Amino acid sequence: MADIQYRLEQKRRILGDFPGPKSAALAERRKKVVAGGVASSVPVYVADADGGIIHDVDGNSFIDLGSGIAVTSVGASDAAVVGAVAEQAAHFTHTCFMVTPYEGYVQLAEELARLTPGDHEKRSVLFNSGAEAVENAVKIARLATGRDAVVAFDHAYHGRTNLTMALTAKAMPYKTGFGPFAPEIYRVPMSYPYREEADIKGEEAAQRAITMIEKQIGGDQVAALLIEPVQGEGGFIVPAEGFLPTLATWAKEKGIVFIADEVQSGFCRTGAWFASQHEGVVPDLITMAKGIAGGLPLSAVTGRAELLDAVHPGGLGGTYGGNPIACAAALAAIRSMEEYDLNSRAQRIEDLVLGRLHKLAEELGAQGIIGDIRGRGAMLAVELVKPGTAQTTKEPHPEATKAIAAACLQAGVVILTCGTYGNVVRLLPPLVISEELLADGLDVLEEAIRKA
Secondary structure (H helix, E strand, O other): OOOOOOOOOOOOEOOOOOOOHHHHHHHHHHHHHOOOOOOOOOOOOEEEEEOOEEEEOOOOEEEEOOHHHHOOOOOOOOHHHHHHHHHHHHHOOOOOOOOOOOHHHHHHHHHHHHHOOOOOOEEEEEEOOHHHHHHHHHHHHHHHHOOOEEEEEOOOOOOOOHHHHHHOOOOOOOOOOOOOOOOOEEEEOOOOHHHOOOOOOHHHHHHHHHHHHHHHOOHHHEEEEEEOOOOOOOOOOOOOOOHHHHHHHHHHHHOOEEEEEOOOOOOOOOOOOOHHHHHOOOOOEEEEOHHHHOOOOOEEEEEEHHHHOOOOOOOOOOOOOOOHHHHHHHHHHHHHHHHOOHHHHHHHHHHHHHHHHHHHHHHHOOOOOEEEEEEEOOEEEEEEEOOOOOOOOOOEOHHHHHHHHHHHHHHOEEOEEEOOOOOEEEEOOOOOOOHHHHHHHHHHHHHHHHHO
16 A cells, blocks of 8 residues: 655644635625525635645635545545646547547546456446436436336435436435426335334345335336445435345346446445445446546446447437546546555545544433444444434434534534435545544544534
């Protein structure tokens, strides 16, 4: 495992009240030109970022426990990524792979075939965003199977395009007012261990979903079963062991394309290249984005050759899909992931964070607000509930969640929230964060939870 060299000092520093004057001035400029529907959870504007640190335009330094929503896993200015981008940009920034192709696209497809689960023959197609990847995976599944129905799960998040909004389970802010949505989308219960009404095993939760599909749709009518192996926006929900393998086995028996949405959970985030690997699941198609390219916009669908090759020439693509600079960044990011052994680093982050959080939960006791602690690797979460309800009604506590995020920010730590009920603190630190900086960030988070 190579040592990580940081360009910026990895230290939290708050100079005064914020947002500072420069961030405030930028906010005023923004009001005049940026659509109000674009929201930012943090009111400071970034000037520089490296490793686990973000510098704002007023000179404050924040510990980054969000990674731009799991994007900057190798850091926001990884030297290898920066160098690859500069070198590629000096040659050409774009030609459109559908017009005049280039090696970077092919080379990245080779890497994706190597890294994704399964030893079957694979093909890849590149896009720009996670939503595009999901939408195209559904297209591929429908064409290859000749079926229409697509099954998604409670608490799912898959994107903001029309089809992916239909696949997403949360109304506000993602769906409200934007309908009508794409048809032939069906939703079944997810395995949500903390909120199950009774103690139910993963296999039983899967059978519950399968029974609903067979009864309401018919397995032979389903083109695709789409699931996040660890749900993201829904609350970092890790399904009970056995849930995913049972679904995958049933899908195979029924000729259904099993699609793993690994947009947030892929590329070492959970301590494996892909979260599907924790239970030995081999998806038919995998959708990827976020951590794939060190911060540049890029996404991919990788899967069984017979599925992707079933699509007629010209049926897949897009003007910017697999942009040469983004491909160069992705190849460099993958090299850094391997050089730094970011899977092991994610596992180490899991050990450090969960150890601290479980100790805090014990300290606060049954009357505390910590309902559940969960996640894999560096994709971790704390679900917050009203005091004293953690083992009874489990009443969500979104007010405390907002207060904790605000308190952390005031102290110089950026954290993100999520969850169907708005009551989950999610931790997504860059996988290259130093243990010292992570510990400092956790100190701040723990204090915020104690005071909430």
